[in-house]
Amino acid sequence: MADNDVLRRDGVLVRITGFDDERTAYFGVMPNGHTTQLTFPRQEVFDVGDVLLVGTDFYRKVPHDVWPLKPRVGIVRRALNEGVVLETSDGLELLEGDYPASIMPGNTVQFTDLFGIERVLWPTAIRPGESDHDDDIKQYRITPGSDPSLTFDSFGGYEQVIARAKELIETQLGNSAQMRAIGAKPIKGVIFTGAPGTGKTHLARIIANVADAQFYLVSGPTIVSKYVGDSEETLRMIFAAAQADKRAIIFFDEIDSIASSRENDTNGVGKRLVAQLLTLMDGFESKGNVVVVAATNRIEDVDPALLRPGRFDWQIPFPMPSERDRLGILQVQVHSLSIEGELPLEDIARRTEGWSGAEVCAIWTEAALVAAKDRRGAIRANDLITAFERVERVMNYGTTGIETI
Numbered sequence: 585m586a587d588n589d590v591l592r593r594d595g596v597l598v599r600i601t602g603f604d605d606e607r608t609a610y611f612g613v614m615p616n617g618h619t620t621q622l623t624f625p626r627q628e629v630f631d632v633g634d635v636l637l638v639g640t641d642f643y644r645k646v647p648h649d650v651w652p653l654k655p656r657v658g659i660v661r662r663a664l665n666e667g668v669v670l671e672t673s674d675g676l677e678l679l680e681g682d683y684p685a686s687i688m689p690g691n692t693v694q695f696t697d698l699f700g701i702e703r704v705l706w707p708t709a710i711r712p713g714e715s716d717h718d719d720d721i722k723q724y725r726i727t728p729g730s731d732p733s734l735t736f737d738s739f740g741g742y743e744q745v746i747a748r749a750k751e752l753i754e755t756q757l758g759n760s761a762q763m764r765a766i767g768a769k770p771i772k773g774v775i776f777t778g779a780p781g782t783g784k785t786h787l788a789r790i791i792a793n794v795a796d797a798q799f800y801l802v803s804g805p806t807i808v809s810k811y812v813g814d815s816e817e818t819l820r821m822i823f824a825a826a827q828a829d830k831r832a833i834i835f836f837d838e839i840d841s842i843a844s845s846r847e848n849d850t851n852g853v854g855k856r857l858v859a860q861l862l863t864l865m866d867g868f869e870s871k872g873n874v875v876v877v878a879a880t881n882r883i884e885d886v887d888p889a890l891l892r893p894g895r896f897d898w899q900i901p902f903p904m905p906s907e908r909d910r911l912g913i914l915q916v917q918v919h920s921l922s923i924e925g926e927l928p929l930e931d932i933a934r935r936t937e938g939w940s941g942a943e944v945c946a947i948w949t950e951a952a953l954v955a956a957k958d959r960r961g962a963i964r965a966n967d968l969i970t971a972f973e974r975v976e977r978v979m980n981y982g983t984t985g986i987e988t989i
Contacts, residue, residue, distance in 0.1 A: 599651055601613055602632060610622045615655070615702065635648055656696065687701060728796045742783065746787065753791050798826065798832040815856070839878035840885040843861055911930060917945060
């Protein structure tokens with residue numbers, strides 16, 4: 585071999601942690617945390633703490649400072665051609681070099697500056713002070729019975745909408761055994777469509793409450809995280825928790841805000857969420873105990889892949905309430921308020937053409953304010969008429985009731 589040639593002998597570092605009585609077998613740990621047993625062709629004397637470089641056909645003792653520093657923990661943020669961007673306690677760091685092909689953004693990994701990524705500790709981001717699995721999804725879960733007023737009698741009007749929703753969702757949750765006996769495929773996804781204020785979220789909560797089902801409320805602001813991979817992991821945890829429940833409804837409010845068409849996505853967040861939601865909808869085997877419900881007032885903006893069979897393929901439209909519906913909405917509110925004398929409910933229902941259910945309900949709040957201002961404990965006919973006029977002005981001119989008093 586020439587003087588300027590370099591002899592390279594590849595091996596792995598092993599730190600001795602123990603040995604048997606005869607010192608014929610040594611036990612050690614490698615930098616990635618894995619343990620190993622070493623036997624040698626002749627008797628050797630190594631002490632606990634010694635560091636060896638071990639190859640396929642050689643071994644030698646090396647200085648202690650060759651052993652890498654204590655493994656560090658980081659969260660994968662980007663996988664690049666030249667390395668991986670990690671989020672650590674010191675901020676973002678570029679770990680150059682090759683990395684396992686299975687590494688994904690959002691993984692919590694163990695690494696050293698010498699050996700790079702050694703193993704995936706957890707498939708999603710673990711943060712200091714992070715609570716356990718149940719606490720992570722606590723903000724999304726609403727337990728049945730938490731609001732006894734949530735009954736079908738509290739939803740005014742919309743008889744046909746209620747009947748269809750009960751058929752698709754409540755029947756599924758309450759009669760899953762019969763559905764399986766018939767041989768029918770369980771209903772996985774139902775999407776409510778209609779203008780804001782038509783009662784989509786309210787009806788979904790009522791169905792969950794009546795069916796004694798856990799209700800998971802997911803919306804754009806609560807699910808979208810600034811950390812890559814966190815939103816997808818939250819969705820996975822919600823689906824896993826729902827499947828473990830006896831009965832559950834997962835409700836996506838304004839799903840178009842988190843699962844819009846991927847063609848219009850500019851920052852990649854929507855693409856990842858849609859991809860994860862598609863995977864979850866396709867992957868979970870519903871035993872009839874989970875129904876995924878979504879609501880939108882912009883069905884044209886929802887990614888078309890979500891509307892295909894086996895996903896959100898059942899649609900229930902929520903039209904603007906008819907005069908009969910508006911009267912029903914007004915009548916429902918009467919039962920929970922103190923009133924005095926006859927109220928012109930039919931007249932108000934007739935005069936609120938084109939109003940949503942939420943806008944009709946706002947009349948009662950305004951009427952209560954009028955009565956309370958006069959130091960009365962009950963709503964009268966004139967209060968209701970004044971309230972209607974105030975809400976109408978707000979709708980027409982965008983002014984507040986206070987400004988027009």
